[in-house]
Amino acid sequence: GENVEQHPSTLSVQEGDSAVIKCTYSDSASNYFPWYKQELGKRPQLIIDIRSNVGEKKDQRIAVTLNKTAKHFSLHITETQPEDSAVYFCAAGASYDKVIFGPGTSLSVIP
Amino acid sequence: SAVISQKPSRDICQRGTSLTIQCQVDSQVTMMFWYRQQPGQSLTLIATANQGSEATYESGFVIDKFPISRPNLTFSTLTVSNMSPEDSSIYLCSVEEAWEQYFGPGTRLTVT
Numbered sequence: 001g002e003n004v005e006q007h008p009s010t011l012s013v014q015e016g017d018s019a020v021i022k023c024t025y026s027d028s029a030s031n032y033f034p035w036y037k038q039e040l041g042k043r044p045q046l047i048i049d050i051r052s053n054v055g056e057k058k059d060q061r062i063a064v065t066l067n068k069t070a071k072h073f074s075l076h077i078t079e080t081q082p083e084d085s086a087v088y089f090c091a092a093g094a095s096y097d098k099v100i101f102g103p104g105t106s107l108s109v110i111p
Numbered sequence: 112s113a114v115i116s117q118k119p120s121r122d123i124c125q126r127g128t129s130l131t132i133q134c135q136v137d138s139q140v141t142m143m144f145w146y147r148q149q150p151g152q153s154l155t156l157i158a159t160a161n162q163g164s165e166a167t168y169e170s171g172f173v174i175d176k177f178p179i180s181r182p183n184l185t186f187s188t189l190t191v192s193n194m195s196p197e198d199s200s201i202y203l204c205s206v207e208e209a210w211e212q213y214f215g216p217g218t219r220l221t222v223t
Contacts (some may be wrong), residue, residue, distance in 0.1 A: 043214045
C-alpha cells in the first residue's frame with residue numbers, strides 16, 4: 001500500500017519569508033496529491049491539490065510541485081503571514097479513491 | 112463543496128461501552144471515508160464506505176470493532192465498540208466530491 005513521508009516535522013519562519021514542505025510517496029499508481037491545513041481544534045481544510053498530469057500548480061501565495069519520476073511533491077508558501085501557522089498534511093492516492101496522509105508539518109510564522 | 116456534519120461533536124464514554132457517530136452530507140456522494148486522528152498525530156484511514164456494499168477496512172481495523180453503515184448516498188455511521196482508553200481520539204468522516212476530498216468537523220471521543 002501507499003506510504004507517505006513528510007519533512008520537516010516542524011518549521012519556524014519569520015513573517016514574510018517562504019516555507020517549503022516536502023513529501024515522498026511509495027505507490028507509483030498514485031495520481032492525486034492534496035495538501036491540507038489544520039488549525040488547532042479544527043477540521044483539515046483542502047488548500048491545494050495537484051494531479052499527475054501537471055508538474056506545478058499555483059494559487060496566490062501557495063504553490064505545489066510534483067516530480068512523478070522521483071515520487072516527491074512539495075508545498076511552497078511565499079510571503080508567510082501569522083495566519084499561515086498551522087499543521088500541514090500532504091497526502092497521496094488515486095483519483096476516486098482513498099488518500100493516505102503524511103505525518104504532518106507544524107508551521108509557525110513568527111511576527 | 113459539500114457541507115458535512117457529524118454527531119455528536121464530542122462525548123465522554125465508559126470503557127466497555129459503544130458509541131455510534133453519525134455523518135450527514137448535504138448532497139449525494141458515492142465515496143465516504145472514516146478517519147481517526149489521535150492527539151497530535153496524522154489522519155489514519157479506518158475504512159471506505161460506499162453505498163450498497165460492505166465497507167472496506169484498512170489494515171489494523173476490523174468490522175467487529177468499527178462497524179460501519181452506509182444506508183444511502185448522504186449518510187453513514189461509524190460505531191466504536193467495546194471501547195478502551197486507547198480509542199480516545201478524534202473521528203472524522205470525509206467525502207469525495209468533484210475528485211476532491213473534504214472533511215467533517217470531527218467527533219472528539221474520550222474513553223475513561
